[in-house]
Amino acid sequence: MTATRPRLHALGEAALLCELPPPATLAAQQKWWALAEQAAQWPGVLELLPGMNNLTLCFDPRHVTRQALEDKVREAWPALAPKTAAAGRLVEIPTAYGGDDGPDLDDVARHTGLSPREVVRRHSEADYVVYFLGFLPGFAFMGGLPAELATPRRAEPRVAVPARSVGIGGEQTGIYPLQSPGGWQLIGRTRLELFDPKAEPPTLLRPGDRVRFVAESVVA
């Protein structure tokens, strides 16, 4: 992994995408955390957007050119020490699986060739790590989904996914903090609030947290 150099590509004239080829691993993500920490100090860098196995640098082109940033990323990458998250907490997510709470559980079962109950068992027995927050306020992207549960996103995104839905999108699993459009396969729902703009910090989950889903009920 360390031998692989990130691919760099412009995201418009004021952002630079840095990414590694799949698979996403925790070790690789820890290098992205380290790069984000370092790049935050670079002049002209405004904001850092970690993704799954990638990092986007938003910058002010009047203060730094994309070429200069690309050079800095290439120079910094080989020397980066993976940044281990500060003592990750264990956060349990009580989840109601299937039925109205998880209308796509049967589709995921069909795609994976497992029974709905088996999908739930494997989803709730796995250990997950929060890789980054994105997409929606407080939405945690987590590593650790058992490979056999991977299911492609829906061909046509839903206009309104209910708040606190638990879903699978490709090789990832996550929880929608708010009602929003979304393309993930919905397998369940929790009662925990994941985002409160007046709280400090405003999000329930943070990068580095360990997460477990606890099956409170299963409709299958």
Add this chain to the structure above:
Amino acid sequence: MIEILKPGPLASVQDAGRHGQRQLGICPGGALDTLALAVANRLVGNDDGAAGLELTLGGCAIHFHAATRIALTGDAFGASLDGRPLTCGWSVPVEAGQVLRLTGQASGMRPGLRTWLALAGGIDVPVLLGSRSTDLKAGFGGHQGRALRKGDRLALGPSRLTEAQRKRRPFGVRLPDDVPASDGATVLRVMAGPESAQFSAATRRQFHGAAWRITPQSNRMGSRLAGPEIKRLRGAGDMLSAGVIPGTVQVPPSGQPIILMGDAQTTGGYPRIAVLIRADLWKLAQAPLGGLLRLEEVDGDTALAAWEEQRRYLCALAPGLALAGWPVAPAHGDPTNGN
């Protein structure tokens, strides 16, 4: 204090946006046309990023409980103050008791979509996570975290205009130009996106050659386009979530592109075929539903030059405003920065 008598289809409090919170998944939001907001704010002596109202498709009425000074930008939608027509790009005194109405009738030769209203002193709502903007999707910020309704009352902050300046007779500035294509389409310039290589050269030609229709499902999160089906090359796998910014053009499996706007998610999982240059974001914010778009590919140098041109337009407003004795916004930051 102002009172919403009629909000129209969608009215919300917006400033220059909630920046620096993306790592928590919080979108920048803010006025979708920050250039229009900045111009309107300058016309009433505010900082470029002061909070104003973003109105959609007119159809609204606002009662002024106290004297102030206002400016409209975007599409005026038949705006009038106590029955006297108002033009976009004009700075106008308002007395207590007057009512601003927008009929909803597009005013120009080309219809618009949104109007920005700036008021001397700006809208005074609490700053939440660094901004006064309403995050409609997450339900916080602005006025009670929601779109404005009939009867809502909003306080104004301290104005920088003297009473003599506030009462000055109306004056106007030139608004930025937008030259449409011969078929009336709005022309937007885009750079190749990180996943553009997942589309064949023929598909990319089709993408850039098409006249895209903006569907009515479009909103502050994104403009959904209808046109030829844009398919990825076979074998391109499901991609991992990565950062997206306003202007990112995503292609979901349906093959109908979505151009993300200020309220869009901070990361996305659909291939990004292109990204709008920052200097053209405002054109998308004003492009009407049902209207046509063309997406013309340019390189990074063109994007930077277009941005500088937009900066020059804003800078060119300053001497005129200073001549009128107007407080000119300090040249800090980048009010129209899409980031």
